[in-house]
Amino acid sequence: MRSYYLFLKGNFSPVFFGWLLTFxxxxxxxxxxxxxxxxILTEFGFSKSAFGSYYALATVIASFFLLQFGHLVDQxxxxxxxxxxxxxxxxxxxxxxxxIHPVMVFLALIGLRLGGQGLMSHISMSVISRHFTxxxxxxxxxxxxxxxxxxxxxxxxxxxxxAFWDWRTxxxxxxxxxxxxxxxxxxxxxxxxxxxxSTRTDAQQSKWKYIGQIASGKAxxxxxxxxxxxxxxxxxLFFFQYLMAEAKGWSIEWYSLCFTGYAxxxxxxxxxxxxxxxxxxxxxLFPFLLIPLTFGLxxxxxxxxxLAPLLFLLLTxxxxxxxxxxxxxxxxxxxxxxxxxxxxxxFSMVLVxxxxxxxxxxxxxxxxxxxxxxxxxxxAAVIIPVTINSFRIRRVESRL
Numbered sequence: 001m002r003s004y005y006l007f008l009k010g011n012f013s014p015v016f017f018g019w020l021l022t023f024x025x026x027x028x029x030x031x032x033x034x035x036x037x038x039x040i041l042t043e044f045g046f047s048k049s050a051f052g053s054y055y056a057l058a059t060v061i062a063s064f065f066l067l068q069f070g071h072l073v074d075q076x077x078x079x080x081x082x083x084x085x086x087x088x089x090x091x092x093x094x095x096x097x098x099x100i101h102p103v104m105v106f107l108a109l110i111g112l113r114l115g116g117q118g119l120m121s122h123i124s125m126s127v128i129s130r131h132f133t134x135x136x137x138x139x140x141x142x143x144x145x146x147x148x149x150x151x152x153x154x155x156x157x158x159x160x161x162x163a164f165w166d167w168r169t170x171x172x173x174x175x176x177x178x179x180x181x182x183x184x185x186x187x188x189x190x191x192x193x194x195x196x197x198s199t200r201t202d203a204q205q206s207k208w209k210y211i212g213q214i215a216s217g218k219a220x221x222x223x224x225x226x227x228x229x230x231x232x233x234x235x236x237l238f239f240f241q242y243l244m245a246e247a248k249g250w251s252i253e254w255y256s257l258c259f260t261g262y263a264x265x266x267x268x269x270x271x272x273x274x275x276x277x278x279x280x281x282x283x284x285l286f287p288f289l290l291i292p293l294t295f296g297l298x299x300x301x302x303x304x305x306x307l308a309p310l311l312f313l314l315l316t317x318x319x320x321x322x323x324x325x326x327x328x329x330x331x332x333x334x335x336x337x338x339x340x341x342x343x344x345x346x347f348s349m350v351l352v353x354x355x356x357x358x359x360x361x362x363x364x365x366x367x368x369x370x371x372x373x374x375x376x377x378x379x380a381a382v383i384i385p386v387t388i389n390s391f392r393i394r395r396v397e398s399r400l
Contacts, residue, residue: 003275007138014131017188018143021082021124024181026150027089027174028116030239030355033109035158036096039167044102052363054102056356058109059117063352065110066118067211070345073126074338076194082123082185089115090178097171117352125328126344127193130337134278136329141274144324148267210339211346219334219396224350225386226290230323231354233293233379234316236362237300237372244372250309258309265317273322282329287390289326290383292318297380301373330393 008015026032033055041051072081092111099105124143132139161170214220237244245255276285296315300308328344335343365375 004138004142004271007135008142011132011135011139013188014128014192015139015142017185017190017193018124018128018139019146020181020184021120022143022146023150023153024086024089024178025116025120025124025146026154027093027178028112028114028118028120029150030117030235031151032116032154032158033112035155035162036167036171040096040105044099044105046102049363052359054106055109056360058106059113059352059356061110062113062118063349063356065114066122066352067345067349069119070122070126070348071339071342073123073341078123078127078193079185079190081119082190083182085115085119085123086178086182086185089120090175093171093178094175097168097175113352117355118348122341122344122348126341129328129332129344130340131193136332137274137277137279137282137325139274140277140325140328141271144270145267147324148263148270151263210342214335214343214346219393222390222393222396223286223330223334224347226286226383226390227327227347228350228354229379229383229386230290230293230319231351232358232361233297233383234320235355236358237376239359240362240366240372243366245309247372248308250306254306255309258313261310262313262317262320265314266321269318269321270324271321273325276322277325277329281333282326283333283394285322285326286330286393287387289319289323290387290390292316294380294383294387297376297383301376301380334393334396 037051040046041048046054088111092108092115095104095111096108099108124146125140128139128143129136158170158174161173241255242252245252273285292315296312296319299311299315303311327347331343331347332340362375
């Protein structure tokens with residue numbers, strides 16, 4: 001940890017900015033929005049399946065908007081794009097808080113998913129990976145800590161608000177908090193992220209051609225399958241985790257205790273992943289990302305009793321923590337940092353699509369008699385050859 005301390009001493013301001021964006025991305029993450037789902041269902045009379053479909057569609061639409069606008073981070077003006085994203089999140093929270101029609105709910109969901117899970121995360125990871133070179137792994141690790149810290153803070157804060165007021169008030173207070181954070185951005189030197197960034201006028205014109213070149217390359221198809229599978233499998237199982245606990249006969253108290261193990265292992269390997277990335281390179285580490293998840297899936301399917309969820313969550317936390325750092329760093333290593341926003345927006349779109357499809361797909365399978373054991377075994381069977389194939393990334397040259 002001494003290396004992190006020494007690194008922070010000289011780079012606190014840019015790393016704090018990266019951390020703040022991932023922390024604020026919580027406002028568009030599923031765990032935060034889910035806090036208000038009971039109130040929304042009651043208020044508008046949505047069925048669970050109908051709201052799930054709206055949510056999935058909103059996420060898909062947001063992913064395409066991310067692909068459309070993600071390149072803007074490559075053209076400098078970090079302060080401007082960050083402020084606009086912050087305002088988008090604040091307005092979306094307020095819109096959901098005052099919604100009187102399902103269309104308003106749907107538009108708010110698109111804004112939350114685009115601004116939070118999409119752009120806030122995208123800006124943070126893109127500018128940090130571009131700004132840092134030798135210590136990119138450590139910078140990404142520290143910036144990514146905003147994710148677990150948001151997961152710890154916001155449910156507690158929102159729960160406290162909901163104990164005294166209703167869900168609409170909680171969302172309006174969230175919008176007010178987001179507007180206040182604009183003051184924080186004004187106090188951080190963001191021009192440092194724009195130094196040396198090209199502002200070429202042909203960037204927009206060549207955007208789709210460049211994306212086409214990425215998608216037609218060998219490296220893209222090696223990388224994209226693990227990215228998609230990780231998002232799909234983890235989201236599907238976490239979305240139905242309490243239903244799974246009930247089906248397996250685990251008490252909610254035990255499963256919740258095991259989940260703290262997930263949070264701990266994720267946090268540890270988020271930090272350790274940065275050190276490993278700086279030492280061995282993300283390209284060499286990427287093929288190992290899904291191995292802990294695979295063993296976790298096998299434990300979930302084959303080990304009886306209370307040990308299964310503990311092993312599953314600990315091992316999934318390892319993959320999740322390392323993935324936050326390595327999957328971003330590998331894009332900078334392979335494609336360079338000149339257009340990291342465009343590259344990352346394409347991969348982020350695929351990841352967001354996987355998180356949108358996962359609950360729908362697993363929900364369909366569960367409704368048609370497929371059990372969690374069969375699903376996890378099938379996922380492990382698919383991940384194994386994909387992992388073997390991903391070792392090819394060490395020999396592929398992909399700079400465009």
